Amino acid sequence: MKLHIIAVGQRMPAWIADGFLEYAKRMPREMPLLLKELKPAPRSASAGDLPRWLETEAERIDDAFPEGALRVVLDERGRSFPTRGLAGHLERWRGEGRDVAFIIGGADGLADGIRKGADLLWSLSPLTLPHGLVRVILAEQLYRAASLLTGHPYHRD
Numbered sequence: 319m320k321l322h323i324i325a326v327g328q329r330m331p332a333w334i335a336d337g338f339l340e341y342a343k344r345m346p347r348e349m350p351l352l353l354k355e356l357k358p359a360p361r362s363a364s365a366g367d368l369p370r371w372l373e374t375e376a377e378r379i380d381d382a383f384p385e386g387a388l389r390v391v392l393d394e395r396g397r398s399f400p401t402r403g404l405a406g407h408l409e410r411w412r413g414e415g416r417d418v419a420f421i422i423g424g425a426d427g428l429a430d431g432i433r434k435g436a437d438l439l440w441s442l443s444p445l446t447l448p449h450g451l452v453r454v455i456l457a458e459q460l461y462r463a464a465s466l467l468t469g470h471p472y473h474r475d
Contacts, residue, residue, distance in 0.1 A: 320417040321351045321460060323469075324382050326375050326424030328355045334450040341457035349412070349464050351457060354382050358424045368426055376429035379421055385419040389437045391428065392456065394446055396439030398404055402475075405463040412467075422452050 341349040347381075359374035383389070388411060399407075411418050420440075421432060433439060442455055465472035 319412045319417070320468055321345070321349060321455060322384050322386070322387060322417060322419040323351065323353045323422065323453060324356065324379055324419055325422040325449065325453055326356050326358050326379070326428075326462065327348055327354065327422075330355075330453070334454055337454035338457045341454070341461040344461050346375075346464055349408070349470060353462060354365070362377045368374055369429075372426060372429040373431075375424060376432050377470055379428075379432055384417050386416075386421055387419040389435060390432055391436035391439050392423075392442060392452060392468055393428065393433055393436075393439050394441050394444060396441040397440045398444075401459065401462050402466065404459060405466040408460075408463050420456060422449055422456070424449055465471045 338353060342353070344412070345351045356375065356378045359371040359378075361371060408418075419426070421436075423432070442452065447455070462472060464470075
C-alpha cells in the first residue's frame with residue numbers, strides 16, 4: 319500500500335521539507351509515503367475570484383490523484399480520531415489492498431467538490447493550521463500509526 323500526499327503549494331521552507339522527509343524515510347517499505355506538490359492557482363487582486371482559484375486547484379488535484387486510491391481530505395471540519403484510530407484505519411486500508419491519497423489544500427483551502435468527493439474527511443485539529451506544517455504533522459502521524467502496526471516502540475500511550 320502506498321500513501322500519497324497531494325498538497326497544494328510549492329517551494330516550502332527548508333524546515334518543512336526536512337521535517338516531511340525525516341518521517342517519510344522512516345516509513346516501512348511496504349507503506350511508502352510519497353508527496354506530490356501542486357502549483358497553486360495564480361492569484362489576482364480580486365478576492366472575489368477565490369471560487370475560480372479553488373476550482374483550478376481542484377482540477378490539478380484530480381489530475382494528480384492516483385487511480386483507485388482512497389480519498390482522504392484533510393479539513394478542520396472533518397472527523398478527528400486518536401493515533402490508535404488512525405492505525406486502525408491504516409490496517410483496514412492495507413487489508414483492502416488500496417493505496418490512500420491524503421489531500422492538503424493551499425492557503426485558501428479546498429473547493430467544495432474536493433471535500434464532497436472524500437471517502438473520509440479528517441481533521442488533524444480544530445485549529446486552522448498552516449498548510450505547509452500540515453505536511454509535517456501528517457507525515458509524523460502516519461509514521462506513528464505505522465509504528466504501532468509494526469510493533470515499533472515509537473508511540474507511547
